[in-house]
Amino acid sequence: MFRLDNCSALITGASAGIGREFARQLAPRAGSLLLVARRQNRLEQLRAELLTINPALRVDVRTVDLANEREMTDLAQSLAAEPIDLLINNAGLGDRGDFATADYPRLHQQVQVNILALSVLTRAVLPGMLARKLGAILNVSSTAAFLPLPGYAVYAATKAYVNSFSQAIRVETRRCGIHITALCPGPVHTEFEEVATRAARPLRSAPEFTHVPVEDVVHAALRAIVRNKPIVIPGLVMKLGMGMTRLLPLPLLRFASRVADERDQA
Numbered sequence: 001m002f003r004l005d006n007c008s009a010l011i012t013g014a015s016a017g018i019g020r021e022f023a024r025q026l027a028p029r030a031g032s033l034l035l036v037a038r039r040q041n042r043l044e045q046l047r048a049e050l051l052t053i054n055p056a057l058r059v060d061v062r063t064v065d066l067a068n069e070r071e072m073t074d075l076a077q078s079l080a081a082e083p084i085d086l087l088i089n090n091a092g093l094g095d096r097g098d099f100a101t102a103d104y105p106r107l108h109q110q111v112q113v114n115i116l117a118l119s120v121l122t123r124a125v126l127p128g129m130l131a132r133k134l135g136a137i138l139n140v141s142s143t144a145a146f147l148p149l150p151g152y153a154v155y156a157a158t159k160a161y162v163n164s165f166s167q168a169i170r171v172e173t174r175r176c177g178i179h180i181t182a183l184c185p186g187p188v189h190t191e192f193e194e195v196a197t198r199a200a201r202p203l204r205s206a207p208e209f210t211h212v213p214v215e216d217v218v219h220a221a222l223r224a225i226v227r228n229k230p231i232v233i234p235g236l237v238m239k240l241g242m243g244m245t246r247l248l249p250l251p252l253l254r255f256a257s258r259v260a261d262e263r264d265q266a
């Protein structure tokens with residue numbers, strides 16, 4: 001049985017959005033947090049905030065570019081010396097627009113961060129968790145994982161990887177007391193869209209009713225990890241939408257891309 005109380009958690013992408021909210025919600029309960037991202041000032045600010053919530057908490061910050069293979073593998077190797085019981089592979093980015101005009105550096109970053117760093121960090125912590133017969137891994141995926149998404153082709157494919165990978169290692173480790181969950185949010189107001197938008201062609205956001213507050217997303221995810229759920233889709237609208245997608249993927253895809261095209265042309 002995995003508990004959040006007094007856990008030692010590593011959160012990637014803790015400088016903004018969903019990752020920062022994970023740190024805030026874990027702060028009153030965790031024993032130590034290791035916060036990873038590129039923007040050191042953001043991480044230091046968050047550290048100060050978390051210590052006001054829980055002065056007994058140990059908070060370490062590490063500035064790492066997870067798209068840089070050397071920095072990312074250095075982080076992974078350093079984890080051998082610091083047992084992690086909860087790994088939250090949250091860092092991620094998208095790129096919105098047609099694949100034919102995608103920039104190579106952005107393609108590379110998506111694959112490195114969304115796929116490679118998530119897998120390498122998991123590989124780094126899993127043997128220790130198996131030896132202790134205790135631990136949890138939360139991989140932040142997306143509802144984009146459930147069907148091909150024109151306009152987000154590479155991003156959606158990276159998230160399909162995250163779901164497939166998470167479910168496979170969950171089965172591999174099922175008898176060893178390790179909890180593995182994929183979090184699949186729909187739209188959430190964070191910096192994600194701003195980062196994903198290409199300067200040349202800003203597009204419209206998803207309708208407001210599909211958005212779920214970041215606090216609710218993180219609350220649902222932490223509950224799911226404790227209950228050892230394979231997948232969590234926060235919010236009723238998205239849950240229903242993804243249920244329909246499983247029944248009717250291709251007709252729904254055609255419908256969704258027609259609606260998106262009409263919205264962009266309006």
Ligand SMILES: NC(=O)c1ccc[n+]([C@@H]2O[C@H](COP(=O)([O-])OP(=O)(O)OC[C@H]3O[C@@H](n4cnc5c(N)ncnc54)[C@H](OP(=O)(O)O)[C@@H]3O)[C@@H](O)[C@H]2O)c1
Binds near residue numbers: 017018019036093094
């Ligand atoms: N927001 C949504 O609508 C939504 C929906 C579904 C799934 N998600 C997923 O949720 C996760 C968190 O996204 P978010 O919405 O919170 O977006 P966000 O506000 O843009 O935060 C992304 C985080 O990832 C970090 N990051 C990005 N590239 C990195 C790199 N090369 N090295 C290290 N850290 C890096 C960023 O930190 P630095 O920039 O400081 O490095 C930041 O802390 C992502 O995996 C995303 O795919 C988001």
